[in-house]
Amino acid sequence: MHPLFEKHRSVLDGALEAMRTRGYWSAYPEQPSPKVYGEAANDEGKAAALGHAGRQFELDQPGRIGWLASEHSPYGIPLEVEYPVCEPQALIDAALATMPAWQKLGVEGRTGICLEALARLNKASFEIAHAVMVTTGQGWMMAFQAGGPHAQDRGLEAVAYAYREMSSVPSAARWEKPQGKNPPLVMEKRFEIVGRGVALVIGCGTFPTWNTYPGLFAALVTGNPVIVKPHPNAILPAAISVRIVREVLAENSIDPNLVSLAVTSDPKSTQALATNPAVRSIDFTGSNVFGRWLIDNARQAQVYAELAGVNNVVIESTDSYKAMLKNLAFTLSLYSGQMCTTTQDIFVPANGIDTDEGHKSFDDVASDLGRAVDKLLSDAAVATAVLGSIQSPDTLKRIEEAPALAEIVLASRKLDNAEFPAANVHTPLLMKTDAANESVYTEERFGPITLIVKVPDAMAAIALSEKIVKERGALTVGLYSTKQEVIDAMTEATLRAGVALSINLLSNVYVNQSAAFSDYHATGANPAANASYTDSAFVANRFRVIQRRWHV
Amino acid sequence: MHPLFEKHRSVLDGALEAMRTRGYWSAYPEQPSPKVYGEAANDEGKAAALGHAGRQFELDQPGRIGWLASEHSPYGIPLEVEYPVCEPQALIDAALATMPAWQKLGVEGRTGICLEALARLNKASFEIAHAVMVTTGQGWMMAFQAGGPHAQDRGLEAVAYAYREMSSVPSAARWEKPQGKNPPLVMEKRFEIVGRGVALVIGCGTFPTWNTYPGLFAALVTGNPVIVKPHPNAILPAAISVRIVREVLAENSIDPNLVSLAVTSDPKSTQALATNPAVRSIDFTGSNVFGRWLIDNARQAQVYAELAGVNNVVIESTDSYKAMLKNLAFTLSLYSGQMCTTTQDIFVPANGIDTDEGHKSFDDVASDLGRAVDKLLSDAAVATAVLGSIQSPDTLKRIEEAPALAEIVLASRKLDNAEFPAANVHTPLLMKTDAANESVYTEERFGPITLIVKVPDAMAAIALSEKIVKERGALTVGLYSTKQEVIDAMTEATLRAGVALSINLLSNVYVNQSAAFSDYHATGANPAANASYTDSAFVANRFRVIQRRWHV
Secondary structure, three states: OOHHHOOHHHHHHHHHHHHHOOOOOOOOOOOOOOOHHHHOHHHHHHHHHHOOOEOOOOOOOOOEEEEEOOOOOOOOOOOOOOEEEEOOOHHHHHHHHHHHHHHHHHHHHHHHHHHHHHHHHOOOOOHHHHHHHHOOOOOOHHHHHHOOOHHHHHHHHHHHHHHHHHHOOOEEEEEEEOOOOOOEEEEEEEEEEEEOOOEEEEEOOOOOOOHHHHHHHHHHOOOOOOEEEEEEEEEHHHHHHHHHHHHHHHHOOOOHHEEEEEOOOOOHHHHHHOOOOOEEEEEEOOOOHHHHHHHHHOOOOOOEEEEOOOOOOEEEEEEOOHHHHHHHHHHHHHHOOOOOOOOEEEEEEOOEEEEEEEEEEEEHHHHHHHHHHHHHHHOHHHHHHHHHOOHHHHHHHHHHHHOOOEEEEEEOOOOOOOOOOOOEEEEEEEEEEEEHHHHHOOOOOOOOEEEEEEEOOOOHHHHHHHHHHHHHHOOEEEOOOOOHHHHHHHHHHHHOOOEEEEEOOOOOOOOOOOOOOOOOEEOOEEOEEEOOOHHHHHHHOEEEEEEEEEEE | OOOOHHHOHHHHHHHHHHHHHHOOOOOOOOOOOOHHHHOHHHHHHHHHHHHHHOOOOOOOOOEEEEEEEOOOOOOEEEOOOOOEOOOHHHHHHHHHHHHHHHHHHHHHHHHHHHHHHHHHHHOHHHHHHHHHHHHHHOOHHHHHHHHHHHHHHHHHHHHHHHHHHHHHOOOOOEEEEEOOEEEEEEEEEEEEEOOEEEEEEOOOOOOOOOOHHHHHHHHHHHOOOEEOOOOOOOOHHHHHHHHHHHHHHHHOOOOOHHHEEOOOHHHHHHHHHOOOOOOOEEEEEEEEHHHHHHHHHOOEEEEEOOOOOOOOOOOOOOOEEEHHHHHHHHHHHHHOOOOOOOOEEEEEEEOOEOOOOOOEEEHHHHHHHHHHHHHHHHHHHHHHHHHHOOOOOOHHHHHHHHOOOOOOEEEOOEEOOOOOOOEEEEOEEEEEEOOOOOOHHOOOOOOOOEEEEOOOOOHHHHHHHHHHHHHOOOOOOEEEEOOOHHHHHHHHHHHHHOOEEEEEEEEEEEEOOOOOOOOOEEEOEEEOOOEOOOHHHHOOOOOOEEEEEEEO
């Protein structure tokens, strides 16, 4: 048994058991606590992350032809980290050269090394989290949790799913076929797990580790070299991660060019890389336009794509009006709605809803939700921590232009951030519109923009939700209802449309959150994504079984 | 527990255990023995199969717009079976309408019904085998084994793999997240397995059940309705199979339109069906041209394709010359080489090989192999039983034209079949050529056409085998060598090229045979196929997991 497999066996067993039950489980502590991570972890991690600013980030990769510094912090923190730009073909050639040794290491060896890499990423959680924070504009706690332990959990989940699939193939078999009174036919057989070829993992600007680790580790553990191509504005967390993985590889006498970083701010260069014949799988998180281009053009590769969607919530009735509003207000505010899981549309019947506080008209619900958002963000410290900063100029533009679309319930306000004066802190914009104005609410408006949509009744709301999921895609939908028949109808609608449903969320679980090992992130069954974190389908097609047999 | 799941539980358990060990296992007896299948089984099955001739094959499917009789028996047996031609959209609409009830039946219910269908197909083995024989030109024993029990084993294998994947997803979970001193967050979760949409299974003319059941049952058990589109010359075995499955569905109160038969002899009509937006998966066995068309055009569907390839064997040395020649002779002769797994190219070093009978020159090996084929087929009864009849006029044409390509070692002879005077019985054509004449041997020449290719040495032979597998694809390669370093080099080459390797086959196992539950048929790693019978990847992407969650 490979020593690193043995070392991390209990973590793997925990993950496998969690996958079997899908109850709560996590390998990496989510609290940035000094007790867990060490008294100096935060200071050292922050210093390490910010210490990259203005420097060349050395990775010792082949084919270096220059340096690129493309990041602008949404907090206005000076970065100017220079990353090595490498000839794509040099990265690919080096990657291919590493494959045979990586394959020969076997399932347990590759799994052990991936688990060691995840443990080392966990140790670097503070450095990575500060890098996530400064490049994405996330608030600190989210940057730590989603960028650190939760991302590591998603990576571990991919390793464990792939391990389960690979280890279900025996490496050897003895085949004895009875021949009546004659001696049996006997054969020895061997089965080898072989990767598909170079894997390309294309990251997004908002969750540079959480959306990168699943593809990175799924491809790696199944025997494939991986080229990580981060978003040009969120390279640092990926670069630190790639460096750590390369260190672990080198320590284990594996050519570190098995995992490399490709940086570019030119989509044409990414397109050329994605269509290289040696690239056999692509994991992509990002826009519909580029994702569609990949699916249409990178035909030599299996593309796992998470694209845009129009997440929505149906409110039919509730027995906890205040808690519902509070729960939704947090969802709409968290990271200023810059999550692929944030609710955009809220469908409310025209004649209002029944609640524990009496009947509420459509307008009541809209304005009460606006007030709940306002209340949540009334404390400046809470507001800046929850909202973070707007990551992209495109989102700023959408916030600016959106008020023309519909009637404003709550205007977006720009807040000051005392620590980072250059931060773009924007509170959610809530608007209301009629279901007839489809163009207003059926298009994805990424960022802190919410449409409260007036629908004829609850059944119309459910039908509209189903239609939008089927046509536009969604990662999440929610329902508030006290009536079993409404819950049943929404359940059926989400089974038909293929989307995860959260019912009556009131306390500290939010529709935009998915927990590794329990919640599947995306279903692969609607246009928002063609794959899920993580199920069998996410890993099973990343390797092949090659057999040989001979008579005994 | 569904009663049919309980009824067939031991068969499923046997299959699951066989998948774990990949030792010998079979659920359905391969001997057409009266003791197993009943004294009258052969007579009744034959009468039933031939009794369809000249009649309308009623299936009670929606949207019938006419009848089609397109089959011509390679044995010259009159068929003229008329099959219902149905409006494709009517089949699709009916299929979609069946999905919710099929989904609700759950994993065990669907698995139980599929296992019952397989048991009923097994009971009908003689009828199906005679239908396979008369439509494909296979000899009786092959028609029975490959068309009956072996095809059923492959179907069962698909069901068992899919069951394993689906049952690894819990249907319910309780998620309890500790909150320090506060009470834990508790949620109930439900996970539903949902099919992807209509599955289309396009059969081939030579193995209408063996190459159809894996896709049919993989798609069906994972929650998808299935439309079976058989080859226009081998409809009867598929039609009988579809009828049996429909009967089992109806007996279990499932709308039989869940599984339907689409017949057409117009490729345009198949293309229209394949590109219908409701069709979400396609299983295809057949030509590169049509397979490529499907992959390029049926972009809304996941395509599982088994295409053409150039299977090859490297002979470097042997300690059992006679047994080697006998083994190869049978492979080349079986069903006149009309198997996607039949060896086409045999690579032999220019300066010959070492054997237990002394050194043999390249020409010796070629002519001795010719003699071995001749000897095997010298008995007319054996010859007609092994060779069967040529299925397609295209293959007849290739046999006619091939002798112009290279120097003849053994000419193809047309034999008489006393029972079926109209049968096209053709013995293998063996030719020899130099490795320099690439165009002669690097193209697939489906049928009884073998090229013995003179290569500089063993390493050149291995390199050539690898190149052909990578560029042209292959389902099988073989090696004869007594030297471990040659075996090791060939093993490495097949790992790089992604193809199954048979080493030194001498007794009653042949390179063109793959045994369900032990041998993977195709790897999906080279151009001959993008999927395998059966591995996790063949089933995992045919369903999605849709979850819902709520606070407790």
